[in-house]
Each structure stands twice: as C-alpha cells, then as structure tokens.
Amino acid sequence: xxxxxxxxxxxxxxxxxxxxxxxxxxxxxxxxxxxxxxxxxxxxxxxxxxxxxxxxxxxxxxxxxxxxxxxxxxxxxxxxxxxxxxxxxxxxxxxxxxxxxxxxxxxxxxxx
Amino acid sequence: xxxxxxxxxxxxxxxxxxxxxxxxxxxxxxxxxxxxxxxxxxxxxxxxxxxxxxxxxxxxxxxxxxxxxxxxxxxxxxxxxxxxxxxxxxxxxxxxxxxxxxxxxxxxxxxx
Numbered sequence: 001x002x003x004x005x006x007x008x009x010x011x012x013x014x015x016x017x018x019x020x021x022x023x024x025x026x027x028x029x030x031x032x033x034x035x036x037x038x039x040x041x042x043x044x045x046x047x048x049x050x051x052x053x054x055x056x057x058x059x060x061x062x063x064x065x066x067x068x069x070x071x072x073x074x075x076x077x078x079x080x081x082x083x084x085x086x087x088x089x090x091x092x093x094x095x096x097x098x099x100x101x102x103x104x105x106x107x108x109x110x111x112x
Numbered sequence: 113x114x115x116x117x118x119x120x121x122x123x124x125x126x127x128x129x130x131x132x133x134x135x136x137x138x139x140x141x142x143x144x145x146x147x148x149x150x151x152x153x154x155x156x157x158x159x160x161x162x163x164x165x166x167x168x169x170x171x172x173x174x175x176x177x178x179x180x181x182x183x184x185x186x187x188x189x190x191x192x193x194x195x196x197x198x199x200x201x202x203x204x205x206x207x208x209x210x211x212x213x214x215x216x217x218x219x220x221x222x223x224x
Contacts, residue, residue: 031209031210033210033211033212035214040216041216042201042214042215042216042217043156043201043203043212043214044214045211045212045213048209048210048211050209050210056209058211090155090156092156094210099143099144099146099161099163099205099210100146100158100161101146101158101210101212102158103148103155103156103157103158104155105154105155106154106155
C-alpha cells in the first residue's frame with residue numbers, strides 16, 4: 001500500500017514550457033486535491049475533485065488545469081509555466097465520509 | 113472566508129518539556145480540524161483529526177482539542193523528544209468536500 005504517490009519529485013522548467021504533475025492513490029479514496037506550498041503563504045488549495053468525474057477550483061486556480069483520469073489518478077497541468085509558479089506541489093486524497101486527508105511527498109518545481 | 117493562524121511561529125524547548133501549540137480560526141462553522149507534522153523537505157503526515165462534534169482527540173503523547181465557540185484548537189505534546197522537532201500545521205475543513213485552509217505552521221525544535 002503506497003498511499004499517495006507523486007511524480008516527478010523535482011522539476012526545473014523554463015518560462016513558457018508546459019508540464020503535467022502526476023498523482024495517484026491506492027486507498028480507494030473518492031476525493032483528491034492539489035495544493036501549493038510557498039514560504040510565508042502556507043499551503044493553498046489549487047483544485048480539487050470531490051469524486052470521480054468532477055473537478056472544481058480552489059483558492060489559486062489561475063494558470064493550472066486538472067484532470068481526474070479515473071478514481072486513482074488526478075493530474076495537474078501547467079500550460080505555460082511562469083516564475084510565480086515556482087513552488088512545492090502536494091497532492092492529497094480523502095475517503096468520502098471520513099474527513100482525514102492524506103498527502104503525497106510533493107513535487108518541487110522551479111520555473112526559471 | 114476562513115482564516116487560520118498559528119502562534120507561535122517558532123518554539124524551542126528542552127527535551128522532556130510539555131508544550132502547547134495554538135491554532136485559531138475565524139469561521140466557527142468549521143467542519144473539522146486536522147493537525148499535521150511536516151519534516152524538512154518532506155510531505156505532510158496527519159497527526160490528529162477532530163470532527164466538529166468532538167472536543168478532543170488523543171494519540172500517544174499528543175492531545176488535540178477543539179473549541180468552536182472561541183475559534184481555537186490546541187495541540188498538546190507531552191514529554192517532548194528531539195524526534196518531535198518539525199513544523200506543525202493545523203488546517204480547518206469548511207465543507208463536506210474536505211477543502212482545508214491551513215495555518216502557516218509552528219516550527220518546533222526540541223533540544224537535548
């Protein structure tokens with residue numbers, strides 16, 4: 001049981017490049033989330049998926065898109081990366097009816 | 113909009129001391145309150161979850177309380193150890209979708 005896994009662990013992009021951050025969970029959880037963590041700002045919700053087939057915006061969705069590929073996988077895409085998107089990105093999941101969220105190890109992204 | 117504040121921002125204590133970390137939130141219509149631990153460069157580990165109908169939860173040397181009327185939660189750590197050194201984050205859940213609003217964390221250092 002791997003829990004929540006994220007790939008890649010580290011990534012460096014140039015301004016304007018695109019990339020997709022992958023997240024998968026093997027706990028049969030219904031809800032999945034993407035957060036970003038920045039110094040002095042704490043963790044902020046980017047997008048979430050309450051259940052398979054649904055996605056919704058969080059606090060800071062601009063510049064991102066998401067896809068809930070199936071119940072296990074929830075990806076985050078940066079179409080045209082900007083230096084302001086340099087951050088640590090965390091994926092989390094939760095079983096509906098049980099509120100505890102479980103987090104992945106994070107992806108450290110630098111945009112030059 | 114829910115806002116979560118953690119005080120102090122940093123705390124240094126000698127080994128063996130009992131300590132309290134504080135978390136305050138602005139919206140008393142909180143769905144749940146979750147405490148996490150984060151080690152440097154790592155993801156978040158869930159410590160305790162308190163549902164809105166509960167007043168406290170305990171796990172080993174940790175005890176978390178929730179007082180919705182005053183907008184406060186506390187994390188009590190008994191007999192602290194150097195291995196407890198980490199950043200502690202609290203997060204308030206505002207809806208049944210599990211969206212969390214995070215505080216900025218308290219950096220705890222326990223020195224031998």
